Amino acid sequence: MRKQKYNIGILGSTGAVGREMIGILYSRRFAVGEIRAFSSDRSAGTEIPFGRDTVISRTVTDGAFDGLDIVLGAASSDVARRYADEIVGSGAVFIDNSSAFRARDDVPLIIPEINADDTKAHHGIISNPNCSTAITLTAVAPLHMISPIVSMTVTTFQAVSGAGVAGIDQLENELSGNEVNRPAFPYRIAHNVIPCIGSVLPDGYTDEEMKMQYEGGKILHAPSLTVSCTCVRVPVVRCHSVSVCVRTERPITADEAYSAIAAAHGCITANDTANGIYPMPLTAHERDSVYVGRIRRDLTDYNALDLFICGDQLRKGAALNAVQIAEILTK
Amino acid sequence: MRKQKYNIGILGSTGAVGREMIGILYSRRFAVGEIRAFSSDRSAGTEIPFGRDTVISRTVTDGAFDGLDIVLGAASSDVARRYADEIVGSGAVFIDNSSAFRARDDVPLIIPEINADDTKAHHGIISNPNCSTAITLTAVAPLHMISPIVSMTVTTFQAVSGAGVAGIDQLENELSGNEVNRPAFPYRIAHNVIPCIGSVLPDGYTDEEMKMQYEGGKILHAPSLTVSCTCVRVPVVRCHSVSVCVRTERPITADEAYSAIAAAHGCITANDTANGIYPMPLTAHERDSVYVGRIRRDLTDYNALDLFICGDQLRKGAALNAVQIAEILTK
Numbered sequence: 246m247r248k249q250k251y252n253i254g255i256l257g258s259t260g261a262v263g264r265e266m267i268g269i270l271y272s273r274r275f276a277v278g279e280i281r282a283f284s285s286d287r288s289a290g291t292e293i294p295f296g297r298d299t300v301i302s303r304t305v306t307d308g309a310f311d312g313l314d315i316v317l318g319a320a321s322s323d324v325a326r327r328y329a330d331e332i333v334g335s336g337a338v339f340i341d342n343s344s345a346f347r348a349r350d351d352v353p354l355i356i357p358e359i360n361a362d363d364t365k366a367h368h369g370i371i372s373n374p375n376c377s378t379a380i381t382l383t384a385v386a387p388l389h390m391i392s393p394i395v396s397m398t399v400t401t402f403q404a405v406s407g408a409g410v411a412g413i414d415q416l417e418n419e420l421s422g423n424e425v426n427r428p429a430f431p432y433r434i435a436h437n438v439i440p441c442i443g444s445v446l447p448d449g450y451t452d453e454e455m456k457m458q459y460e461g462g463k464i465l466h467a468p469s470l471t472v473s474c475t476c477v478r479v480p481v482v483r484c485h486s487v488s489v490c491v492r493t494e495r496p497i498t499a500d501e502a503y504s505a506i507a508a509a510h511g512c513i514t515a516n517d518t519a520n521g522i523y524p525m526p527l528t529a530h531e532r533d534s535v536y537v538g539r540i541r542r543d544l545t546d547y548n549a550l551d552l553f554i555c556g557d558q559l560r561k562g563a564a565l566n567a568v569q570i571a572e573i574l575t576k
Numbered sequence: 577m578r579k580q581k582y583n584i585g586i587l588g589s590t591g592a593v594g595r596e597m598i599g600i601l602y603s604r605r606f607a608v609g610e611i612r613a614f615s616s617d618r619s620a621g622t623e624i625p626f627g628r629d630t631v632i633s634r635t636v637t638d639g640a641f642d643g644l645d646i647v648l649g650a651a652s653s654d655v656a657r658r659y660a661d662e663i664v665g666s667g668a669v670f671i672d673n674s675s676a677f678r679a680r681d682d683v684p685l686i687i688p689e690i691n692a693d694d695t696k697a698h699h700g701i702i703s704n705p706n707c708s709t710a711i712t713l714t715a716v717a718p719l720h721m722i723s724p725i726v727s728m729t730v731t732t733f734q735a736v737s738g739a740g741v742a743g744i745d746q747l748e749n750e751l752s753g754n755e756v757n758r759p760a761f762p763y764r765i766a767h768n769v770i771p772c773i774g775s776v777l778p779d780g781y782t783d784e785e786m787k788m789q790y791e792g793g794k795i796l797h798a799p800s801l802t803v804s805c806t807c808v809r810v811p812v813v814r815c816h817s818v819s820v821c822v823r824t825e826r827p828i829t830a831d832e833a834y835s836a837i838a839a840a841h842g843c844i845t846a847n848d849t850a851n852g853i854y855p856m857p858l859t860a861h862e863r864d865s866v867y868v869g870r871i872r873r874d875l876t877d878y879n880a881l882d883l884f885i886c887g888d889q890l891r892k893g894a895a896l897n898a899v900q901i902a903e904i905l906t907k
Contacts, residue, residue, distance in 0.1 A: 396876035400731040400819040402769050402808065420751055436813050437858045438733050440870055440884040445850040449830065449872035458875065473875040473882055475819045477733065480811050482767050488731040488806045488819075492876070499780065519776040527768045539771055541780035544789065544804040545727035545823070551804055553771040 246314060246338070246574050250278030253571070254313045254337065256328060257320030258282035258302050259291045261409050262342055265564035266317050271296040273568060276575065281313065310335040315574065317567050318342050318373075333369030340371050340570050342563050344452075347372040347460060354463050357569040358511040359386045364573050371570055374464060375456040376562030377401045377476065381487050382464055383535045383561060384512055384554040387505035389465050392493040395548075399457055399474040402486035403442060404526065405434055407478075407558055416480055434480050442476040451476060484526035485558040492549040499540050502550050506537050511561065516540050524555035535561055577645060577669070577905050581609030584902070585644045585668065587659060588651030589613035589633050590622045592740050593673055596895035597648050602627040604899060607906065612644065641666035646905065648898050649673050649704075664700030671702050671901050673894050675783075678703040678791055685794045688900040689842040690717045695904050702901055705795060706787040707893030708732045708807065712818050713795055714892060715843055715868045715885040718836035720796050723824040726879075730788055730805040733817035734773060735857065736765055738809075738889055747811055765811050773807040782807060815857035816889040823880040830871050833881050837868050842892065847871050855886035866892055 253270065257263045263282070270277055282293055284302035292299040303309075305328060310316060316332045318325050318341035325343040332339040346352040353363040354372045356379055364371055374382070377399075385394060405412035411429035418425045419435035432439055443453030458472035479486075507514045515524045516538040524536035535556035543549035556562060584601065588594045594613070601608055613624055615633035623630040634640075636659060641647060647663045649656050649672035656674040663670040677683040684694040685703045687710055695702055705713070708730075716725060736743035742760035749756045750766035763770055774784030789803035810817075838845045846855045847869040855867035866887035874880035887893060 398729050398821050398874070398876060402733070402810070431852050432856060432858055436811070437856055438810060438812060438817050439856060440817070440819070440854050441849055441852070449849060449870065450875070451849070471876045473821065473877075473880075475870065475882060475884060477817075477819065477884075479733070479769060480767070481769060486769050486771070486808075488771070488808065490729050490804065518772055518780060518782070521762050521772070523771050525763060525768055525770060527763055539780065539806065543729070544781070545729060545802045546804075549804075551806060553806060553808075 248314065250276050251314040251575060252279040252312055253277055254281045254283060254310055254316040256283050256316055256318045257324065258293055259284040259288040260319055261406050261559055262563045263319035264293055265559045266319055266567060267293050267295050267300060269564050269568045275568060275571065281309070283309065310337055313337040315340060315571050317571065329370060338367065338369060338371065338574060340373060340567050342373040342567055344375065344456070346370050347374065354460055355570050356382055356464055356566060357573055358383055358509065360464055360466070361573050364570065373563065373567045373570065374460045376407055376558035377403060377485050377487060378457050378460045379562045379566050380485055380535050380556035380558060381457065381489060381554060382461055384506065384537045384552060385489065385491050386465065387509040387512065388491055388493060388497055388502055388550065389467070391497050391501060391505055392495045393467060394465065394470060395492045395494055396471040397492070398490040399472060400488045401474070401476045402479045402481070403476060404481045404483050404485055404558060405429070405478065406483045407485065413482055416482065430478060434478060436480065439478040440475065442478055481526050483557060483559060484529045484555055485562060486524065486526060487554040489552050489554060490543050490549050491552065492546060496548045497550060499542055499550065502540050511535060512537050514538060524553055526555060529555040529557050531560070532557055533560055533565055579645065581607050582645040582906060583610040583643055584608055585612045585614060585641055585647040587614050587647055587649045588655065589624055590615040590619040591650055592737050592890055593894045594650035595624055596890045597650055597898060598624050598626050598631060600891070600895050600899045606899060606902065612640070614640065641668055644668040646671060646902050648902065660701060669698065669700060669702065669905060671704060671898050673704040673898055675706065675787070677701050678705065685791055686901050687713055687795055687897060688904055689714055689840065691795055692904050695901065704894065704898045704901065705791045707738055707889035708734060708816050708818060709788050709791045710893045710897050711816055711866050711887035711889060712788065712820060712885060713792055714866045715837065715883060716820065716822050717796065718840040718843065719822055719824060719828055719833055719881065720798070722828050722832060722836055723826045724798060725796065725801060726823045726825055727802040728823070729821040730803060731819045732805070732807045733810045733812070734807060735812045735814050735816055735889060736760070736809065737814045738816065744813055747813065761809060765809060767811065770809040771806065773809055812857050814888060814890060815860045815886055816893060817855065817857060818885040820883050820885060821874050821880050822883065823877060827879045828881060830873055830881065833871050842866060843868050845869060855884055857886060860886040860888050862891070863888055864891055864896055
């Protein structure tokens with residue numbers, strides 16, 4: 246695909262990720278011709294900022310995707326499945342942020358800093374990884390280049406905006422003592438943490454927790470990778486944090502790891518703990534890069550390193566990564 | 577020690593832990609004769625609730641400990657070191673919550689549910705473990721009885737009250753938009769997480785993180801135990817949560833682990849994830865027991881289990897544990 250301007254559709258444009266996609270298309274000066282912002286009936290007519298202009302969202306009607314080059318998907322898996330054939334049939338490439346197609350062999354799952362070349366094998370759909378997966382893998386991929394990653398033990402600190410605008414509303418209403426009409430979480434999240442995200446599988450893990458292993462194996466081309474993950478919601482508006490123990494085939498020193506991560510695209514090291522420099526939501530807020538720090542040798546396994554990672558999950562974990570994939574297609 | 581009534585001193589009585597100790601002495605109907613509440617000059621004269629009565633805090637003057645049977649320490653390590661000799665010299669047993677004496681061979685380090693018998697070897701001082709250590713070990717000790725624990729990978733979610741009243745004030749002032757005069761943390765904690773608690777050691781770990789290994793080995797009588805820990809402050813007022821991967825000599829099934837933990841003193845299982853039952857600060861708040869859930873086989877190591885644990889760090893992590901030690905001494 247090589248044009249002067251590209252016509253872009255956004256599916257689920259009025260949600261937290263959809264709005265972010267439109268903002269990022271503008272701020273990265275993507276060569277946008279037309280933008281078509283799609284939404285549910287309920288949200289149709291919403292004005293979404295695009296630089297100094299606004300885009301007005303509309304419902305998906307017959308022929309809605311005609312003439313589009315790329316559709317960025319920021320809707321649910323159900324909505325993604327409903328429209329995928331029509332999008333691809335209309336000739337657009339569908340870059341989808343839902344989990345609907347991530348496991349499919351004919352659908353590349355892409356983090357541009359890691360496996361951009363995999364986009365070449367697409368058949369009309371390219372998937373964007375899960376938010377925590379994108380943030381974590383961007384940080385650990387430089388280690389995988391030094392020595393293959395065998396396994397990871399992961400605990401996440403996931404922001405409420407990971408559950409969309411409803412998650413932000415719940416936290417803000419709870420903190421200000423207002424009634425919460427449509428809670429995004431099964432319990433209060435203000436002054437609480439909720440150690441369960443996604444649906445529970447028979448072995449006691451959630452589908453959210455398994456994404457790190459399944460998606461990680463596919464993106465890193467490491468099918469035998471195992472990841473044991475505990476996903477926890479925390480009362481933070483934006484930015485996911487991740488505590489990771491990464492085991493590699495051969496030991497990597499903390500210094501080697503630091504140098505590799507510091508040199509990697511998409512990563513910023515924040516690794517001077519003694520001087521108060523470590524990754525935090527406060528620092529990663531609205532940033533494109535993933536922050537990596539607390540880099541140290543694990544004390545239980547000489548072949549492992551412990552890291553703390555923080556990234557803006559609406560950006561690298563979702564909207565930015567999708568726009569970066571679109572940029573690959575147009576280069 | 578066997579008396580009708582015991583005279584109790586509280587060192588650091590006006591802080592979060594000291595107040596909790598006094599409340600717990602009352603609620604557990606400890607056979608209290610006299611209570612002497614000590615504090616700094618600045619806080620002297622503070623009224624602290626003791627049931628329907630109040631106790632008024634005073635500074636430590638000459639002979640202040642005379643006639644006391646037990647002194648509960650809720651002050652800093654410096655204060656504990658300053659008065660320890662005088663307390664022991666006066667004939668009282670010093671049950672200290674600071675880290676000052678925990679590593680000393682002649683000082684038992686006690687979690688009553690695990691190693692109550694170790695109290696017998698005291699020479700006037702008994703130490704209370706670190707808050708996260710107490711909560712985590714109470715939950716994993718039942719597994720250690722099935723098969724010795726070899727190592728643990730731990731990530732904590734520590735409440736602001738772990739840094740005392742100043743920590744609570746900082747969070748509340750930040751959330752209500754007020755000025756924070758004496759911040760307890762180096763960065764904003766509202767809508768943030770801070771992945772650094774304690775002083776940083778040369779290998780990149782903090783002293784807070786190393787406590788789990790050093791204190792864990794002593795309490796479990798497992799000197800070769802290794803623990804790799806990442807301690808993180810979260811914007812929660814009260815209750816620490818802990819995500820743990822526990823590796824044992826032989827594999828333990830999730831069912832075996834559940835049964836052992838459910839039968840253990842000091843633990844309540846909250847382990848029905850599919851039905852929304854898991855440990856949270858919301859549930860553990862002002863409870864004596866440690867809540868344990870998300871019990872499942874680790875996916876990276878067949879000899880490991882993953883758990884999520886939550887406990888009220890002012891209670892089991894500090895004040896309750898100290899009063900429980902006092903109860904052992906008086907039985």
